[in-house]
Amino acid sequence: MDRPASRPLSEIAAARMGRRAALKSLLAGTAALRSLLAGSAAMAVAPRLAGAAPAEHDPSTLTFAQPPHVIADDHQVAPGHRAQVLIRWGDAVAEGAPAFDPAAQTAAAQERQFGYNNDFVAFMPLPVGSDASDHGLLCVNHEYTNAELMFPGLTLKDKLERQTSEQVAVEMAAHGHSVLEIRRQDGVWAVVPASPFARRISLNTAMAVSGPAAGHPRLRTKADPSGRVVMGTMNNCAGGTTPWGTVLIAEENFDTYFGGDPKKTPEADSLARIGIKGKSRYGWSRFHDRFDVEKEPFEPNRFGWVVEIDPYDPTFTPVKRTALGRFKHEAATTTLLPDGRVVVYSGDDEVFEYLYRFVTKGRYDPRNRLANMGLLDEGTLAVARFDKDGSLTWLPLVWGAGPLTPANGFGDQGDVLIDARRAADLLGATPLDRPEDVEVNPANGRVYVMLTNNTKRKPEQVGGPSPRADNRHGHVVELSPPGAGKGRRARHDADRFRWEILFLAGRREDGATTHPASDRFGAWLSAPDNCTFDNRGRLWISSDQGSAQRKNGIPDGMYACDVDGPGRALTKFFYACPRDAEMCGPAFTPDNRTLFVAVQHPGEDKASTFDQPSTRWPDFTDGMPPRPAIVAISRDDGQPIG
Amino acid sequence: MPDSASIAPIAREADGRPALWVCNRCGWVYDPSLGDPLGDIPPGVPFEHLHDGWICPNCGAEQDYFFH
Numbered sequence: 247m248d249r250p251a252s253r254p255l256s257e258i259a260a261a262r263m264g265r266r267a268a269l270k271s272l273l274a275g276t277a278a279l280r281s282l283l284a285g286s287a288a289m290a291v292a293p294r295l296a297g298a299a300p301a302e303h304d305p306s307t308l309t310f311a312q313p314p315h316v317i318a319d320d321h322q323v324a325p326g327h328r329a330q331v332l333i334r335w336g337d338a339v340a341e342g343a344p345a346f347d348p349a350a351q352t353a354a355a356q357e358r359q360f361g362y363n364n365d366f367v368a369f370m371p372l373p374v375g376s377d378a379s380d381h382g383l384l385c386v387n388h389e390y391t392n393a394e395l396m397f398p399g400l401t402l403k404d405k406l407e408r409q410t411s412e413q414v415a416v417e418m419a420a421h422g423h424s425v426l427e428i429r430r431q432d433g434v435w436a437v438v439p440a441s442p443f444a445r446r447i448s449l450n451t452a453m454a455v456s457g458p459a460a461g462h463p464r465l466r467t468k469a470d471p472s473g474r475v476v477m478g479t480m481n482n483c484a485g486g487t488t489p490w491g492t493v494l495i496a497e498e499n500f501d502t503y504f505g506g507d508p509k510k511t512p513e514a515d516s517l518a519r520i521g522i523k524g525k526s527r528y529g530w531s532r533f534h535d536r537f538d539v540e541k542e543p544f545e546p547n548r549f550g551w552v553v554e555i556d557p558y559d560p561t562f563t564p565v566k567r568t569a570l571g572r573f574k575h576e577a578a579t580t581t582l583l584p585d586g587r588v589v590v591y592s593g594d595d596e597v598f599e600y601l602y603r604f605v606t607k608g609r610y611d612p613r614n615r616l617a618n619m620g621l622l623d624e625g626t627l628a629v630a631r632f633d634k635d636g637s638l639t640w641l642p643l644v645w646g647a648g649p650l651t652p653a654n655g656f657g658d659q660g661d662v663l664i665d666a667r668r669a670a671d672l673l674g675a676t677p678l679d680r681p682e683d684v685e686v687n688p689a690n691g692r693v694y695v696m697l698t699n700n701t702k703r704k705p706e707q708v709g710g711p712s713p714r715a716d717n718r719h720g721h722v723v724e725l726s727p728p729g730a731g732k733g734r735r736a737r738h739d740a741d742r743f744r745w746e747i748l749f750l751a752g753r754r755e756d757g758a759t760t761h762p763a764s765d766r767f768g769a770w771l772s773a774p775d776n777c778t779f780d781n782r783g784r785l786w787i788s789s790d791q792g793s794a795q796r797k798n799g800i801p802d803g804m805y806a807c808d809v810d811g812p813g814r815a816l817t818k819f820f821y822a823c824p825r826d827a828e829m830c831g832p833a834f835t836p837d838n839r840t841l842f843v844a845v846q847h848p849g850e851d852k853a854s855t856f857d858q859p860s861t862r863w864p865d866f867t868d869g870m871p872p873r874p875a876i877v878a879i880s881r882d883d884g885q886p887i888g
Numbered sequence: 889m890p891d892s893a894s895i896a897p898i899a900r901e902a903d904g905r906p907a908l909w910v911c912n913r914c915g916w917v918y919d920p921s922l923g924d925p926l927g928d929i930p931p932g933v934p935f936e937h938l939h940d941g942w943i944c945p946n947c948g949a950e951q952d953y954f955f956h
Contacts, residue, residue, distance in 0.1 A: 392912075402912055402955045502915025523922070525908035525956070527915040597926065597946055680946075701948045702926040718948065792913050793949040852912070852952040 304767040306813035308784060308806050308888055315769050315819050317801045319861045321845065322822040326882050329821065331864045332384075332428070332435050332842075334875040335362050339424050341440045348856070348871055349398065353415035357446055361388030362396065362420040363874050364844040366485040366495060366577070366776075367831030372427070374491050374558045374615070379837035380430040383443055383557045385493045386831070386876060387482035388424065390502075391417040391528075392847055394855045395871055401855055409529040417528065418449035421480045423495055425557045430840065435878045445560045449478035452563065453553065457623040459568035462660035464513070467542050476548045476566060477536075483595065484577035484683055484776050484830070485552075489588065489610050490618035493555045494567075496575035498595055500549035504539050505531030511543035519667050520574075521596070522546060547664050552578045552592065554622060567622040570604050571643065571666035577776070581686040581738055586610045588621055589738040591693060593681025594667065597700045600675040601630040601684065602666070603640055605739050627666070629675040632711040638725060638743040641673040648673060676710065679703060679717050683776040689783020690810060691736025693725035694748065696774040698790065711745060718794065719752030719772040722787070724809070732810070748785075749807075749815040761807075761816035769819035771805045772798050778832045780888050785809050786820075788843065790828035793852075802829045804843060806888065821879060824863035824872075826851045831876075838886040841879045848872040898934045899956050906934040907956040914947035918954065 313322040323329040333339075336346030336359050343358035366387040371378040393405045397413050427441035438444075455474045459465060465473035483498035501521040508517035508524055517539060524539075531537040536545045550572040556562035570578065576595040580588055586609030592602050606625040611617045628640035644650065645659040649672040656662050662669045679700035686693050699720040700712070708715050711723050726744040730736040752758040753770050764770065775790040789802045801822035808814050823829050823845050831844035849859040849872035856871045863872050881887060899907035906920040918938075923929040926945040929938065935954065943950055 402953075406955070499915050502910070502917075521916070523908060523917040523919045525910055525917045525919070527910045527912070699948060701943060702945045792947050793953055850913075852950075 304813075304816075305761075305763060305811075306767060306816045306818060307782070307808050307811065308813070308818050310818070310820060310888065312769060312819045313822055315800055315822070317795065317799065317825055318822065319825055319866075320863060321824050321877065322801075323879055324820050327879055327887070328882060330435060330878045330880075332876045332878045333360050333426065333437055334864060334873040335360055335364075335420070336873065337437075338439070339426060339446050340444050348396075348869070351397070351413075351416050353412060353419045356416045356419035357448060357450065359446075360386075360424055361422060361446065361448070362391045362417075363389045363846050364876055365389040365483050365830040365846055367833040367842045367844050367876060368485065368487050368493050368557075369833050369835050369840075369842060370487065370491060370493070370557050371836060377836040379835035379839060382428060382835070384424075384426045384428045384842065384876065385555070385557050386424045386426070386844065387485060387495050388421050389483050389498070389830075389846065390481055391420050392850055393417060393529075395847075395849055395859060396420070396856060398856050402852060406526075406529045411533045414528070414530050414533050418478070418530070419446075420448070421482070422446065422448040422451065422478065423482060423555065425555075425560070433880060433884055435840070443557065443560055445557075447479065447555065447564060449480055451478050453477070453479060454563050454565045455548070455568060456565050456620070457568035457570075457663070458658075459572075459660035459663045462658075462664065464544050464547050464660070464664055467536065467544055467548070469536065479553050479564065479566075480549060482553070483575070486577055486579040486590070488554070488580050488618070488622075489582050489612070490615050490621075491556075491558060492619070493557055494578040494580070494590075495553045495555060496577050496592065497549050497551055497553065498574045498576060500546065500574070502527040503530055503549075504537050504546050506538035506540035508539050511539050513539070513543045513547070516665055516668070517543075517546060519665070520546065520550065547572070550574065552590075552622075554619075556619075568660070568663050569623050569625055569627065571602060571627045571663050573599065573602070573666050576682045577684060579683075579685050582610060583737075583739055584735050587625075587739065590622070591684040591686070593678075593684050593695065595680055595682055595698075597680055597702050598677035599667070599681060600670050601678060601681050601695060602670075603628050603630070603738075627663070629666075629670040629673060631674055632676040632745055634710045636744050636746060638745045640741055640743075641670075641675060643669045643673070677712075679712050679720060682774070685777050685779065686738070687779050687783050687785070687809060688781075689779065690732050691727065691730040691734060691738075692809070693727070693738075693743075694777060694785060694809070695723040695725065696777055696787065697721050697723060698773045698775050711747070713747065714750060714757060719750070719756055719758070720774050721750040722748040722774055722785075724748045748809065749817070759815070761814060763813075764816050764818075768807075768817045769805070770800070771817055771819070772800065773802075774805075775828065776830055776832060778834060780834055781838050781886070782888065783809065784888060786832050786841070787817075788829035788832050790830075792828070795826065796851075801825075802827060804829060804832060804841070821877075824848045825861045826854065827863070827874075834887070838888065839880055839884060841887050843877050843879065844874070845877060846874050848874065898936050909935040909954040909956045911944045911947060911949050912953045912955060913949040914944060916944050916946040
């Protein structure tokens with residue numbers, strides 16, 4: 247929807263001078279310095295400090311010393327910090343959970359134990375609405391499972407055929423989400439046993455469907471003729487929190503769970519667009535008809551949504567909010583507009599996919615928490631088109647407008663949301679290099695998009711926000727809504743933003759454009775994935791190189807950089823995951839004295855199995871496989887991190 | 889003289905089609921009937937006949953990470 251407004255001075259100046267640098271130079275001294283180094287509008291796409299003389303002094307505001315930048319069996323943290331393993335796969339969550347026995351796993355036990363492959367982490371203070379940093383709820387996603395690492399006797403090559411029905415049931419119980427009550431005493435975190443808040447959510451948790459696609463004929467199955475009740479959630483990658491204290495968890499690679507031949511279904515085109523080809527990464531369709539698209543062609547339409555959970559109410563029925571669209575949501579990040587409306591950003595994590603934004607119609611009511619529970623059901627979903635002049639335009643996905651009509655197969659808004667990718671194709675959205683996390687910097691109002699990699703971008707496809715062919719190391723794009731800047735109010739609902747590249751990741755010889763002083767005072771990184779900000783607005787990035795970790799020879803872990811000032815894009819290394827793990831879920835306590843991180847799939851490699859894993863982190867005990875775990879990082883002196 | 893790749897045995901689905909292979913890193917599926925348009929692999933190439941440098945078009949994992 248169009249919101250006419252007077253053009254800000256900065257936009258007028260930029261247009262008149264014909265240079266994006268002009269906009270920056272109006273804002274702040276540090277920005278002016280950058281623009282001087284930028285040169286032309288075209289060059290403004292590249293980081294502006296590239297080519298500057300090597301710094302004699304470290305210009306970063308981040309003062310921690312870096313740990314060794316090497317891959318190891320164990321994790322490592324910056325000197326002067328401690329990294330406490332808080333909870334591991336199999337540890338007790340809900341009351342009555344038995345002690346973890348990897349040789350005798352049952353689905354019933356797993357439904358009460360911490361799930362596998364922890365990803366998104368949110369710290370939700372107790373009491374609700376406070377900024378407590380010593381007591382709260384830790385909300386954790388469990389994205390997926392590695393059967394060959396979870397169960398004895400399986401390998402990558404034979405797991406689909408050899409898995410038992412009970413092992414599949416354990417996998418389904420190990421997906422989803424955990425809510426834990428945790429408390430910090432004398433600098434040490436502990437899970438509160440038998441907490442009334444403790445909860446596991448899995449593939450067996452009933453969930454409601456709300457918003458424009460609820461009850462849609464393409465959401466109905468034999469088990470649920472209403473199209474309004476779905477059993478469970480899966481592949482919950484990252485997520486977000488809302489101003490009213492709920493948690494959003496994002497369903498990402500849901501296509502990988504379905505077997506059966508999609509060409510034999512009435513949903514063939516839709517299933518193809520989402521990537522379902524008739525072969526699953528899991529053996530679930532052998533035992534459960536709903537994961538066989540020939541038997542339940544609409545079941546995949548019931549995943550790929552953003553799910554809202556109230557962690558403060560353990561009886562709350564999770565809700566799939568269809569107004570936010572269906573695609574491979576990496577995350578769902580909210581920010582509040584001055585008028586009380588809420589904005590949600592979400593990336594679609596696949597090569598050549600898009601960046602989306604949702605703006606609510608209704609307004610947040612800070613005095614009545616429960617009144618906000620339906621806010622995400624009504625509003626406008628839009629997708630981003632990046633133009634080479636440095637502008638970004640949000641294109642609304644509204645049924646009946648433009649190409650989103652019955653002539654193109656869209657019978658109603660439900661169809662537009664279920665097939666959001668196809669709608670975005672028709673609108674001319676800009677294909678990106680795997681949009682991962684998207685986060686709003688509370689200090690400057692700008693939006694940061696992690697574009698993790700895309701080895702398939704060809705030289706003729708380079709341009710705009712994707713400046714590198716065969717982009718193996720990924721990059722970070724910075725979006726500026728009108729009004730962004732320190733102490734100002736960014737208009738996240740505006741139809742047009744500006745964009746530029748914060749940095750291209752990798753080594754110098756790969757074309758990295760991080761701050762040149764990164765080579766002396768920082769470290770290089772590859773494949774930015776999730777991110778968060780500290781209270782000073784500095785960017786903390788977790789990385790996921792995948793199989794390239796071994797090729798690159800550096801660990802995945804936590805990196806951090808300034809985004810404003812002379813240390814902009816000077817990346818420093820803070821924490822190393824153990825071997826073959828990726829880093830997820832960075833989340834600070836409100837006082838910034840603890841950083842929670844999620845170590846996902848330690849030991850995931852082609853030859854690594856339960857019986858012979860590439861690491862046994864964090865237990866290093868014979869017979870105990872590697873266990874994904876949450877780590878709480880704090881400074882030895884208890885001061886804020888950074 | 890055929891190279892070693894072209895004489896390797898080809899895994900098949902139950903119905904006889906060349907097997908679909910799954911990336912264990914990201915779940916992306918190589919379907920020989922579709923090939924890999926992003927990687928310039930035309931339809932009809934069995935997984936076993938992909939050239940050595942072919943990697944998962946979605947996440948970059950090498951062929952060793954695929955199973956069927």
